[in-house]
Amino acid sequence: MSEEFEPKIVAFLCKWCSSAGSDLAGVSRMEYPPNVIPIQVMCSGSVSPLYIFSALNRGADGVLVSGCHPGDCHYIKGNMYARRKLALVKKLLEHMGLEPERFQMSWVSAAEGKKYTQIIKDLTKALKPLGPQTKLRRNP
Amino acid sequence: MAKIEDLTDVVKRLLAEGKVRSVIAYETSLSGGKARPVFLKKTEDAARLTWDPTCVHNLVRFVVDEKRRQAGRKNPDPRPVGVVVKGCDSRAIVILLQEKFIERKDVTLIGVSCEKTGVVDDRKLAQKLAGRKIVKVEFDGADSFLVSTDRGPVSIPAAEVLADRCRECPAPSPVIFDVLVGEKAERAVPQPFGSVERIESLSQDEKWAFWEGQLGKCVRCYACRSVCPMCYCDECVADTINFAVTAETTAEEKARKIKWLEKSPTPSENTFYHLVRAIHLAGRCIDCGECERGCPVNIPLRLLNKKMEKEAKLLFGYDVGFDPDKPALISCFRDEDPEDFIR
Numbered sequence: 001m002s003e004e005f006e007p008k009i010v011a012f013l014c015k016w017c018s019s020a021g022s023d024l025a026g027v028s029r030m031e032y033p034p035n036v037i038p039i040q041v042m043c044s045g046s047v048s049p050l051y052i053f054s055a056l057n058r059g060a061d062g063v064l065v066s067g068c069h070p071g072d073c074h075y076i077k078g079n080m081y082a083r084r085k086l087a088l089v090k091k092l093l094e095h096m097g098l099e100p101e102r103f104q105m106s107w108v109s110a111a112e113g114k115k116y117t118q119i120i121k122d123l124t125k126a127l128k129p130l131g132p133q134t135k136l137r138r139n140p
Numbered sequence: 141m142a143k144i145e146d147l148t149d150v151v152k153r154l155l156a157e158g159k160v161r162s163v164i165a166y167e168t169s170l171s172g173g174k175a176r177p178v179f180l181k182k183t184e185d186a187a188r189l190t191w192d193p194t195c196v197h198n199l200v201r202f203v204v205d206e207k208r209r210q211a212g213r214k215n216p217d218p219r220p221v222g223v224v225v226k227g228c229d230s231r232a233i234v235i236l237l238q239e240k241f242i243e244r245k246d247v248t249l250i251g252v253s254c255e256k257t258g259v260v261d262d263r264k265l266a267q268k269l270a271g272r273k274i275v276k277v278e279f280d281g282a283d284s285f286l287v288s289t290d291r292g293p294v295s296i297p298a299a300e301v302l303a304d305r306c307r308e309c310p311a312p313s314p315v316i317f318d319v320l321v322g323e324k325a326e327r328a329v330p331q332p333f334g335s336v337e338r339i340e341s342l343s344q345d346e347k348w349a350f351w352e353g354q355l356g357k358c359v360r361c362y363a364c365r366s367v368c369p370m371c372y373c374d375e376c377v378a379d380t381i382n383f384a385v386t387a388e389t390t391a392e393e394k395a396r397k398i399k400w401l402e403k404s405p406t407p408s409e410n411t412f413y414h415l416v417r418a419i420h421l422a423g424r425c426i427d428c429g430e431c432e433r434g435c436p437v438n439i440p441l442r443l444l445n446k447k448m449e450k451e452a453k454l455l456f457g458y459d460v461g462f463d464p465d466k467p468a469l470i471s472c473f474r475d476e477d478p479e480d481f482i483r
Contacts, residue, residue: 049419050377054400057412070479080473083482084456088422088470090481091451092415095339095444097348106483119483135348136415138408 007061007127009036009120012051014044016074017109018066024113032117033124036064043067045078049089052103056136062102062127064119069107079107098135101126142252142322144191147224150250150319152186154222160248163222164202166195173274174262177202191224191252191321193277193285196259196303198428199223200232200369207242208372222248226259228305230314231426231461232369237316238464239424241372251317255325256282257298258306262433265301269294305429305442308332315462333450339443351411357437358410360403364417364431364441370424371417377401378413414444422448423469426461 013019019040025032037060041047044067052063065086067079086105094100104123108116147165154160167178167188174194179202180186203223210216225233230251236242257279265274265287272289280286283298299307306312310332313324331337339347362378365371377400385394401412425445432442452458455478458469466472 050400050416053412053415057401057408070475077473080475080477081470083479084473084477085470087455087478087481088448088451089419091455092418092422092444092448094344095336095347095447096351096411096415097344097346099344104483105481115483135352136408136411138402138406 005128005131007035007124007130007132008059009062009064009123009127010055010060011036011038011064011066011120012041012044012047013038013108014067014074014079015040015042017068017072018044018106018116020110021066021108021112021116024110025116026113028113030113030117032120035124035127036120043073043075043078044082045073045075045080045085047082047086049085052086052089053136056098056102056133057138059133059137061130061133062104062123064104064106064123066106066108066116066119069109072109096135098133099130101130102133142191142255144189147191147250147252147321148186148189150321151180151189151222151224152183154248154250155180155183155186159219160222161217161219162206163224163250164199164206165222165224165250166190166197166199168276173276193257193260193279193298194262194274195224195226196262196429196433198229198232198367198369198430199225200229200236200428201367201430203233203242203247204236204369204372207246220246220248222250224250224252225314225317226252226254227309227312227314228426228428230316231311232428234316234461234464235370235424235426238466238468244464249314249317249319251314251320253313253320253322253325254306254309255312255322256327257285258302258309258312260285260301261303263438264303265296268296268301303429303433304335305427308334308427308446310459311462316464333446335440336443336446336450339447352407354439355410355414356407358405358414358439359437360405360410360413361436363434363436367430367434368421369428369430370421370426377416414439414441418444418448421445423452423458423460425449 047065055063073079090103093103106119151163163180166175168190169176175190177197206221272291276288278286280295285296287294312327402409429442449460452469
């Protein structure tokens with residue numbers, strides 16, 4: 001009897017918007033898949049590409065980076081730097097042959113608990129048919 | 141064509157006037173045939189200079205080393221260091237200036253123009269000559285090389301032995317220089333990212349199969365890091381201990397430090413290392429091809445760095461290594477940067 005594959009998603013959420021958004025989803029008792037491991041960071045701009053590679057290396061099946069909407073950054077323009085930096089990461093991972101679904105970026109404000117649950121639902125659904133991520137994983 | 145006599149004159153003058161502490165240039169190696177880097181300090185040394193299609197090295201790496209050496213001296217020499225730069229090397233200087241690793245007064249740039257050709261690829265040339273020993277390689281007109289071998293001279297069309305990077309080079313003459321030897325040239329490149337596009341046309345599985353095969357060969361000798369003029373970080377994530385260890389550093393502190401990747405050359409760790417290197421060189425790599433040339437197991441590392449250069453151009457309209465006053469690629473943004481990949 002084989003169990004259905006449950007992907008492990010690492011989510012880097014910015015403290016000021018996305019993390020508050022995920023909190024809102026929690027306190028509002030909205031339901032979403034338990035596959036996500038949230039990591040609070042101070043700003044999406046502080047997410048080094050190294051974090052993403054490292055998450056995939058240590059066994060994540062997918063990575064989500066989420067920050068404030070453009071113009072709403074607590075540090076004025078951190079998310080704009082993130083946008084540029086992580087666009088390159090996405091292109092590089094695709095160039096290496098990793099499935100593009102495995103890395104996702106989103107803007108979630110503190111009021112968008114609903115959007116957050118939807119993103120997690122969609123990401124989990126997209127990752128399920130792909131199976132475990134073994135390309136970058138240490139000792140698969 | 142950049143003439144060796146002109147280059148020698150320039151170097152001789154600089155050394156005679158004592159305006160530079162040394163000149164980093166090329167000389168013919170002892171075994172003959174190919175060029176090798178040399179530090180010229182005396183006026184009479186200028187005669188050793190050479191400029192031919194085998195001057196493949198990016199001498200800017202030595203500028204980085206020289207800067208470090210001077211910083212460690214008690215009485216540093218205030219004079220600049222002279223360096224012979226080709227088009228690609230001059231762009232490396234631009235990046236170092238952009239990042240404020242060096243100042244403009246630290247270097248005297250002797251630009252040489254590759255004009256219509258470029259430098260040879262050692263491996264392609266060796267294959268072409270099929271065992272004949274190279275005595276001398278010379279430019280022969282605009283688009284061929286004259287190779288003198290131990291069994292007579294051969295003229296080889298440049299396109300057949302030219303390094304891959306030269307075939308995709310957007311600027312064959314230096315973009316920044318104090319003295320220019322040879323003529324400024326423009327060159328039309330039909331496919332500036334041709335090599336990358338070949339990989340892009342593959343499916344995801346084929347791409348991975350390609351990279352898995354290539355990166356699986358990596359022995360993690362870090363030659364790519366050692367030859368790269370942009371890899372000048374004092375601490376590198378690839379090192380097991382990437383922080384300063386002193387006598388006061390406790391075992392606990394050392395244990396607590398994050399170890400990002402393992403040293404062992406396993407497929408996952410190799411991929412991790414090359415991903416990190418590629419992303420760190422995004423918007424900084426000027427495609428001098430030294431990593432690929434230095435690689436003992438022939439991994440096509442250029443394909444990773446060139447991809448980042450392509451994306452910088454396509455997504456952000458950013459040309460790498462042309463303007464020393466521009467900010468680095470990832471330390472600036474435009475409001476209209478693409479965000480179609482973001483939900």
